[in-house]
Amino acid sequence: MTPDIPELPQPILTLPSCIIRPYHPSDAPALAQHANGPQIARYMTNQFPSPYTLANAEFWIKFSTPTDSPILNFAICDPLTNTVCGSIGLKPRADVEARTMEVGYWLGEAYWGRGITTEALIGFVGWAFGRWSEEELVRLEAGVFEGNEASVKVLTKAGFVAEGCRRKTGYRAGRTFDISIFGLLREDLK
Template sequence: MTQPSSPFPLPILTLPSCLIRPYHPSDAPALAQHANGLQIARFMTNMFPSPYTLANAEFWINLATPATAGSPTLNFAICDPLTNTVCGGIGLKPRTDVEARTMEVGYWLGEAYWGRGIMTDAVVGFVKWVFGNWSEEELVRLEAGVFEGNGASAKVLTKAGFVSEGCRRKAGYKAGRAFDISVFGLLREDLK
């Protein structure tokens, strides 16, 4: 007897603590639930809604799903490995012009999943997958910005091989205050 097929897209990564896969329209309720936290939103850009509603989740899933067959998927769901339920997100933002071979990596994880090593596993696996799926002509460098006060994210990046490259003083402004943004970088050759 065959098992029924899952309605979800196949994972790009199956890791010990999580799955990383493209979003699916049925992810919206879980996405809205886990993304709707002030402790998450405080370290995200202002484009990340707070509160995070079901309509926000549906909009994001639609945006994160490429409309054309030739467009690569850049944003993925981090899922519980036992239930395939979305508990976070990870993705890429390409740079342009002279920085066209650089992409910014961003991520978040629902508070109920903090403290389990999930984000470290996800970032380590994801950056290896990224460099394995984009050629050197397309991608040489990944970078990430860490908001002042987000030491957990800085630790994740360091464990994933990123190097602290400096601080952009008072580069961010959110919730009525200016804050520093630390820059972390990872070169293709850093993984060898």
């Protein structure tokens, strides 16, 4: 008898080095494996668990696959196996910043150094500006923790502009640090 193979959600992007698609409950073991590393958690917010357990992955997948609103968080997957190896998503701002969304991403250490995150971000930015109209989305931004030079390179290659530094605004694991802000406007892509 053949084991049941889950039908995975259709990708929003199929790129040479990765697939970006909604999460599926069967993604939990791979998500927990790749998210569970101190080098991943080091540059994530305090809401990102460390250690990252299977229960954390199951919670994230359920949170990221709402049935009553647009999906904003997606799995970055290996293009050969469609197995989760990272994550990318959007966090809408509110009030006077309602046309801005924060973009965030991470990639499992086994996949570092291949240009996957840069390719994923460039594709995802184009998808986001295509998905939401100019009345809904004018600007994407990202905050980069002090010392995360790899993320600075990814954002710069994707067209984001360094806009400033929020000095000593971050605190994680007993350490205070700066957070640099990078922005990309819809008109920057033209």
